[in-house]
Amino acid sequence: MKRARYEQPKKKKKRRRLAATIAFITAVVACAAVICLLMFFNISDITASGLVRYTTQEIVDASGIQIGQNIFAIDSKKVQQRIKERFPYVDQVRLHRYLPTSVELEVVETQAAVAVVGAPDRYTLLSKSDRIVEQVQDVSTEGLPLVVGTDFTQLPVGFEATQEALDTLEKQARDNQKKKLDPPPLLEETRQALDVMVMVHYVLDAAEQTGFEGIRYIDVSDPLCLTVLYEDRVLIKLGTELELPYKLKFAATVLEESGDYFSGTVDVSLSATNQRAYSREEDIMPLLQEDYLEGYY
Structure with missing residues (x-):
């Protein structure tokens, strides 16, 4: 009986140490991932396709996407809303991310x-x-x-x-x-x-x-x-x-x-x-x- 009472606290301590170690490793990995995202996935190239009435520059300017912006920080719904508000003949906008640093705005224009x-x-x-x-x-x-x-x-x-x-x-x-x-x-x-x-x-x-x-x-x-x-x-x-x-x-x-x-x-x-x-x-x-x-x- 005495031996059993001795071993129980040791098992709890081991579990705590293991949990703390896992939490530490998880935090390190998460920080490393964030640093990688911030350092290696900044936009350097923005293109647009499917255009007839409008130019690439007009679409890119209306999108609000900036060179140097993180590629994963783009809100595709807001991008589509901005472009459609400015250009009535735009029916849909699809955002394509090409890692590590390129973005394409695929535009679907409509007709009367x-x-x-x-x-x-x-x-x-x-x-x-x-x-x-x-x-x-x-x-x-x-x-x-x-x-x-x-x-x-x-x-x-x-x-x-x-x-x-x-x-x-x-x-x-x-x-x-x-x-x-x-x-x-x-x-x-x-x-x-x-x-x-x-x-x-x-x-x-x-x-x-x-x-x-x-x-x-x-x-x-x-x-x-x-x-x-x-x-x-x-x-x-x-x-x-x-x-x-x-x-x-x-x-x-x-x-x-x-x-x-x-x-x-x-x-x-x-x-x-x-x-x-x-x-x-x-x-x-x-x-x-x-x-x-x-x-x-």
Whole structure:
């Protein structure tokens, strides 16, 4: 019994010494690693790729990355945010680290997908990711489908009409309401823009799925009756966004049967339920949006 009582404290001391030794070694290794990072991984070369509209120097300057900065100290999310805020046609930025000292910014640029007709001689170009990439006075050479029945000219370049942006603004509005502050700016504008872009995407996606070409504009003024202009001669009434691929296929069949010289209206808004379309040869100019008539017809 006496011998057992003697050995127990010795085992505890050995364990303490071992733990202390391991802790010391770990600390030394950690310090050595930090010193290596600070001494041997400082950036000496920054490049950018995938550029069409912008230069490498512009992208590097906007990124905030500096020569001599530690390669592991870069926050890639902040880098992307800085670049996208400055350059609206940048859709994505991927950061590549090439040890020991090189960094590449891989840029994915976007293109305008539609033009929203606003005030006279004012058009808002939107990318596929619902980002305002430019406000222009003339889009006659762009060849883009036009969106009529709304106005985005009051929204700033770089503005993104996304569900994430809307959720952020609505949360801020609730917080401000508790504090009895004003709602955040662009809350209503974001809601309206998001609703519009959802409808536009439905139409464009359906047209792509069915191979329906020749859409000149999309009228979103009445969400229960979406209307598209086909080749400046036929106004197609689609109704709601439900069953749009089927409706466009039906419309394509009617247009083929009507011939290349038909000018008027085609109503396929109920075709998904009754398999019927209604066409009428008529002057469509009084039915077109005034802004479109002034600039394009």
